[in-house]
Amino acid sequence: MLRRRSVPPEQQVFSLCKDVEVTSSTQITKLLHEVRACTQCAAHLTEGVRPILQVGRNARILVAGQAPGRKVHASGVPFDDASGARLRTWMGIGSDLFYDASKVAILPMGFCYPGTGNSGDLPPRRECAPLWRAHLLAAMPHIELVLAMGQYAIDWHLPKCAGATLTKTTRNWRDLGPQVLPLPHPSPRNNIWLKANPWFALEVVPFLQTRVSAILSQQRTA
Template sequence: MSTLPKLLTEIRACRLCEAHLPLGPRPVLQAGASARILIASQAPGRKVHASGLPFTDASGDRLRDWLGMPPAVFYDASQVAIAPMGFCYPGTGRSGDLPPRPECAPQWRAPLLQALPHVQLTLVIGQYALDYHLPGPRGRSLTQVVQAWRSHWPAVVPLPHPSPRNNRWLRNNPWFEAELLPELRLRVAAVLAQKSIDGDTP
């Protein structure tokens, strides 16, 4: 068995933080060896836990719209890898879903990223993914990081979470949809077109 399929089998069998998961372990991710785009997200919500597929909720609808990407492409593991910081639904707290379980990323993230050598564009969604993929000084806000998106372009693009809970953030930051999203859609299309020309296989 090649490296990535073996690793995915191990991840999907993981029970590392089982005692802390209210609905039990169900790691949710997708990855193919030829993927050119990596979506680095937070953790599955309750709907995603139930479906077993990433972003099968309102956040996913908005994210696909942001990217200009139809579901058939979004869920094609040979083109798009989706790897949250925590693979399992962590439960709900007073203000929404709990953070990704802290055990997950140290155990799995480095070997998974190593097994995705063709990634040309990483979309970093939310604060926990930003802290891992774009580490910086303490006290910086998500807004500050996203506003500085050009400093990481074209390999990495920081994004707010597409959750409806961020509707106020989107209203308060109209530059995001006016400036960043048009460039992001062009970049996504260019990366996907290059993949189809190269003809990689998973």
């Protein structure tokens, strides 16, 4: 079994864990087997344990969301819902590229559906990211772009922005470097936010589509 240790979030975006070197597809398969067998949060998951993620050693783009919703929990396919349809439109790619693990990795902050609260889905379980995230990132050394979607992913991948509002962080996307792009979650629940912030569709989405196209085109010619 791979040994795990907690690593501060600011060290986890692209750095490798020094005590775990995931260098082969066999090791990645073993790591994913451990993730999918994890029951750390089982007592808190009313709908049961079903980790949903997509990992590929050669992936260039990381989609960092929150946690699967009820529909995705049922299908077992990440972003197999209205959020995914909108996200693929933002990225300018179809399902064929989105679900190609050699191109796009999908790591929500919590891998299992957390259940429903009074005002929608519950937050991602807090145990998940410290336990697995650094090790899975270590398995993907070629990531060039992280799409940090929603406050939980932004706080993890952009710790210097922790505590800032989603609007403030996404508004300052140009100042945050080329590797991590903060985004609102593409959920229909954010329709009001998107309508109130038209600059996102006018400025960020075209940049995102151009960046995704460039990364994937470069990968094809490498």
